[in-house]
Amino acid sequence: MENSYAAVASEKEDSQLLGILEEHVAYEPEAILAVIAEIEKRNLQAPNLEQIKQDTLQNLLQREQQLNPEPIGPASLTDKFKDFWGFFVPKRHYFVTPILVNTNIVIFVLLALAGMHVLSPEGEDLVNAGANFGPYTLTGEPWRLFTSMFLHIGIIHLLVNMYALVSIGGALEPLVGRKQFITAYILCGLAGSLASLWWDQQRISAGASGAIFGMFGMFMTMVLLEQRMTWAEKKGMVFNMLGVIALNLVFGLKGGIDNAAHTGGLLLGIAYGAVLMLRSGRYFTQHYNLRGSIVTVALLLGAFVGLYLQIPTENARYLTMLDRFGERETKAMDVMKEMELDATLISGGKYLQGLEQGIALWDESIKDLITLQELSDLGEQQAKEVEILLSYTQLRKTSYTMMRDDIQSNKPWMHQKQQRVLWAIGTYVQELQALRGGEEHESKETESEIPVDVEVDKMETLDPDAKPLFVIDGEPLEQMNLNDVEEIIHPDDVESISVLKGEEAVAKYGEKAQNGVVEIISKQK
Structure with a gap:
């Protein structure tokens, strides 16, 4: 009407x-x-x-x-229930707010029924549900900037936000109308999500707080700029809202609260409120020119896209690949857990399919890690971590391949060579743990125990028909294969082994090293 x-x-x-x-x-x-x-x-x-x-x-x-006359005398329990229920029922001048409240509550209930913890949800569950998480949001899933606005980290988080939304929505929506209210809410929520992403890409961010802070900022700005009211009429509302905003921002400094999202939503709300006041001649009104609204929203969305594209993605790609590496590793190791539980079925070939799947998963991780090595902006520790993980993954694939071949040939799979490979894998795990813990690790000792053939297997990215250049105690041995090398030096006499690839190998030994180099130092040397 x-x-x-x-x-x-x-x-x-x-x-x-x-x-x-x-x-x-x-x-x-x-x-x-x-x-x-x-x-x-x-x-x-x-x-x-x-x-x-x-x-x-x-x-x-x-x-x-x-x-709608107000009841006379104390309200009955039924009346109180009706008043409470009224917060969730759309009305003429209170229409969008209850829809937003109900949407947030329904989503929370559905996720709880699906298994999400109602008090303290797991980060993985939140990410799967659509939370804002840099490694995913920045690598092809920007829709998380929007979906995260309707997720909450526990029922307390939900109730606090919905109470705040009802409070500000009941006051602001009748003044600006449905269209401007929902538009401002979504824009402020997106601004909060973007600010959170800029501040910390590794934080799992969710909740309506950014949008709600924006509505408080918008209301405060519009009250300040409105020209009909006197300062005496304004100051009570303004100081009250300033107090609420400041208290929540200070509370957010204690940690665990996404103040970046709060601030981003607040600033956008302040700016949007100022724009609405300028468009209306500094009066509260529900009627705004449609063309002006379209232009305003288009400009803001364009700015959001520009900001999103300017966020550095190298770290996000690194974190995403590590996350996928962890998922693949968990799946690939399932067959090993089964073999440990029931080793009697190994000779029957029960685990061959699991080993084949594991080999394929290790192959995918090897490709991802090689791609990570090519990123130019990786930090020193990140580059070292990728190098260790690549060696670890290549050895895992070697181990699985040996197990598969031995089981198919009805041979004992836990032989000396397999034990040494598994031991070498363990040393890489220790080296990775030491790196992440900021400790020194003796990599020399690790190299000395890894068999020559295992190091050669790690060079599988080279032409499979080409032979690497073997160098024993500084002397290059051209056109030699692994069996020839083992006739020259016994594995027990090896002190250390290192592998050179690509330009590094050619720079040190010339064109004859274009297929890679295996440097061997004997204990005698």
């Missing part, structure tokens, strides 16, 4: 609008308010405009009170 009044008023000539205003007592209050809004938008001069507006609002209020 209110939209039809506004549409009719927008089609009237200036003289017609002024004529209707002179005979305002003959029209419905909603029609007169639409006419007044159109007159204000056109900056027309009308006698007693403000007085007519106040009288019309008073008439409208009296009519509402007559239609």
Whole structure:
């Protein structure tokens, strides 16, 4: 109804609008308010405009009170329940807020029924549900900037946010209307998600807090800029909102709370409120030009896209690949756990399919880790971690391949060579743990125990038909294969082994090393 009044008023000539205003007592209050809004938008001069507006609002209020009189005396339990239930039921001037509240609650209940913990959800569950998480949001899943606005980290988080949303929505939505309220809510939520992503890509961020902070900032700004009210009328509301905002931001400093999202939403809300006041001539109104609204939203969304594209993604790609590496490793190691539980079935070939799947998973991780090595902006520790993981993964694949071949040939699979490979894998695990813990690790000792053939297997990225260059105690041995080398030096006499690839190998030994180099130092040397 209110939209039809506004549409009719927008089609009237200036003289017609002024004529209707002179005979305002003959029209419905909603029609007169639409006419007044159109007159204000056109900056027309009308006698007693403000007085007519106040009288019309008073008439409208009296009519509402007559239609819905307040109960006399103490409210009954039933009345209290109805008042509480009213927070969740859309009404004429309180329509979008309860829909947002109900949406957040329904999503939380559905996730709880699906198994998510209601008090302290696991980070993995939140990410799977659509939380904002840099390694995923920045590598092809930008929709998380939006979906994270409707997820909450526990029921306490949900209840606090919904109480705040009802409080600010009940005050702001009737002043700006449904369209501007929902538009501002979504834009402030997106701004909060972007700010969180800029500040910390490794944080799992979820919740409506950024959007809600934005609505508080928007309301405070509009009250400050509104020209009809005096400062005496404004200061109580302004100081109250400033106190709420400051208290929550200070509370968020203790940790575990995404203050970046709060700040991002707040700043966007302040800016958006200022824009609305400038568009309306510094009056509260529900009527805004559609073209102006489209332009405003388009400009903000364009700015969001630009900010999103400017966020550095190297670290996010690194974290994403590590996360996928962990998932593949868990799946690949399932067959090993089964073999440990029931070794009697190994000779029957029960685990061959699991080993084949494991080999394929290790292959995928090897490709990802090689891609990571090519990233130019990796930090020193990250590069070292990738190097260790690559060696670890290559050895895992070697171990699985030997197990598969031995089981297919009905040979004992836990032989000396397999034991040495598993021991070498363990040393890489120790080296990785030491690196992440900031400790020194003796990699020399690790290299000395790894068999020559295992190091050669790690060079599988080279041409499989090409032979690497073997160098024993500094002397290159061209056109030699592994069996020839083992005739020259026994594995027990090896002190250390290192592998050179690509440009590094060619730079040290020339073109003959283009297929890689295996440097062997004997204990005697």
